[in-house]
Amino acid sequence: MRITLWLSAFFAVMLLASVASAEDVVEHKVEPGETLIKISRQYDNIKPQQIKEANPIIKSIHRIDSGWVLKIPAKKKVVVPAQKKTDETIVETGDKKVEAQKPVSVKTEMNKVKTKKSPRVTKALPPAKEYIPGGMGLPRKFYDTKNIGRAPTTMSNDKAFSKILLPPSVKEKLKLAVARGEGIDSFVSPGDQFLMTYGQEGVGDFTLRHHSQLFAKQYLVEDGGLIYDIRLIAWCRNWTRYREFPPAIEPPPSKPPTAVLGPPVEEEEPFEYLPAPEKHWTIEHEPIIGAWVWQNELARGWGGYAEYMAWLRKGRCYEFENGWSPGIGIYGMYSEGESRASSYNWDEDAFGGQAGIKYIAGGLEDPWQWQLKLRLVWEDMDGGNAEGYHMDQDHLKLGFYTEYVEKEDEGFLWGITGEAWFGLDGSIDSSWSGDIPSKRGMAAINLFGQWKLNEDWQLRLSGGPFYQEWDRLTGIHLQAEFRWNETIMFGPYISFFPFGLSSVYDGISAMDLTTPGAFVRVEFGKPIRDYYANKRMEAVKAADRQWLDDLLKTKFANET
Known part of the structure; x- marks a missing residue:
């Protein structure tokens, strides 16, 4: 009886062993779009090179065809979906998105307070051995369809590798892999999470939200017991870092199975994605129109202006690089007014050309810009009253406008502007023989801060001193500007004179000259x-x- 039981157990063990041995090699039919890397990840303890060695039909690990039946020297991997942990959930509610935060402990909240960093501090984050989506201290964002291609990476590769927090040893291996052209065809797919560079300085923790896959070159770098998955998106040249994974354990060498019959394979050049077009110089158009009204106790008036600048910028399809840009354009102005104390009224117009230069720097998170415009215009001014007085004076005027703007964070930016006009030459034709051309110079400086109210509206508050040469007055100008979609700007302003009046206004109070007004401006950029x-x-x-x-x-x- 014991012998019978022993023999039964022996044959059962042998049967299981034979079944297990049969499962050591399984067949896999290649589906369209599959690569050896994707196939190897479906099986335990297997690498792409092992699949190639087991199938003589494969001449290169970068080239397999759909329909092939491959012998895989491993068991099928049983994948248990891991529960995704995240600190936030995006809840779709119509056209709006609501962030529902999970409950956290007091200790967790205290740690968040202690470790909170500003966008500028994130630039100095130390290298990280492993990428944990949402846990790297970088801004979490969506790489939307509307953003793809708008801010291509222009920084050096070395800087980009530091931005995605690669350890120094991985950076050096990746540089060598790039230099040797070891990238393989791959894709970045909707829903993928990765660290990604953009622009000259930008980096973030992104999730791709796009209608289809984006072609990329993939570099797999093994270092310190991990394989680093780095991909270069071909269209925008942005570097991405995916989550690392451990290398497969090398199985003992086995005899390659008999080759599977299949279609003949011809050696061919690797398929390459066509690179983005070469960047070149192109024109950025910047038309602006505006109008204003004003009134004080002595007079009232209105006016308007229009200008256009064509900036020469390096880029393609209206996608520009940072740096220096020259520009040329035109400038025109018209205004008229009337005295509230007499029958005198006047009008003036000016027209001419302008040339400028501007410099743009920074990334999407912290851009800044400086520009300077020089203007040369011919001004004509007419005036008269009901008593028979009339004059017509002409001036050649030189003007300049300069501006510096810097974005501090998503909700605030600040800047300073300066404007001045100088009369170069003037003549007058007057019914009064003693008339001389009036001086037409002026200068103004304004500081401003701009706050984001919502996705469409912003508020800019500005103020500063000004000087007008024709009546030798120095005053203060304050202005509130509501800005819709960075296109339509409007608001009230007031000018007053706290430093006293010149002799031109003997017997008149500063309150009489206090001038409220309103303006509107449309910027088409x-x-x-x-x-x-x-x-x-x-x-x-x-x-x-x-x-x-x-x-x-x-x-x-x-x-x-």
Whole structure:
């Protein structure tokens, strides 16, 4: 009886062993779009090179065709979905998104307070051995369809690798892999999470929210017991860092199985994604129009102006790089007014050209800009009263306008502006023989702060001193400016004279000259930028679709 039981157990063990041995090699049919890397991750303890060695039909680990049946020297991996831990949930409510925070302990909240960093501090984060989505101290963002291609990475590779917090040893290996051209064809897919660079300084913790995959070159760097998955998005040249994974354990060498019959394989050049077009110099259009009204106890009036600048900037399809940009344009102004104490009235107009230069720096998080415009205009001024007085004077005037703007954070920016006009030459034709041309110079400086109210509206408050040469007055100008979508600006202003009046106004109080007014201005730069951004995005979509169609017809087409 014991012998019978022993023999039964022996044969059962042998049967299980034979079944296990049979499972050591399994068959896998290649589906369209699969790569050896994707296939290897579906099995335990297997690397792409082992699959290649087990299948002589594979000539290169970068080239397999759909429909092939491959021998895989490993068991099928059983994948248990891991519960995703996150500190925030995006709840879709119609067209709005609500962030629902999970309950956290008092200790956790205290730690958040202690470790809170500003956007500027995140630039100095130390290298991280592992990327944990949402846990790196970098801003969490969506890489939306509307943003793709708008801020391509222009920093050096070394700087970009530091921005995505790669350890020094990984950076050096990655530089070598890039220099050797060891990147393999890959994709960045909707829903993927990664650290990503953009612009000259930008970096963030992103989730891709796009209608389709984006082609990328993938670099797998093994270091310190981990494999680093770094991808370069071909269209925008942004570097991405995915979550690391451990390398597969090397199985003992085994005899390669018999080759599986399949279609003949011809050696071919690796399929390469067409690079983005070369960048070149192009024109950025900046038209502006504005109008104002004013009144005090002595007079009242209104006016308007228009200007246009064509800035020469380096970029393509209205997608520009930072740096220096020269520009030329035109400038024109018209105003008129009347005295409230007499029958005198006047009007003036000016027209001429302008040239400028501006410098833009920083990334999406902390941009800053400086510009200077020089203007040369011819001004004509007419005036008269009911008693028969009339004059007509002409002036050649030189003016300049300068501006510095810096964004501190998402909700606030500040800046300073300066403007001045100088009369170069003047003449007058008057019914009074003693008339001489009036002096037409002026200067003004304004400081401003701008606060974001919501997605469409911002508020700018400004103020500063000014001087007007024609009546030798120095005053203060204060202004509130409501800004809709960075396109339409309007608001009230007031000018007053706390430093006293000149002899021109003997017998008149400073209160009589206190001048309230209102203005409106339309800047067309942003609508033009948005128009070209939409055109660029449509071009990106069309190029992506065409490239993917061509790829499916060539590299991943089913062999029959």
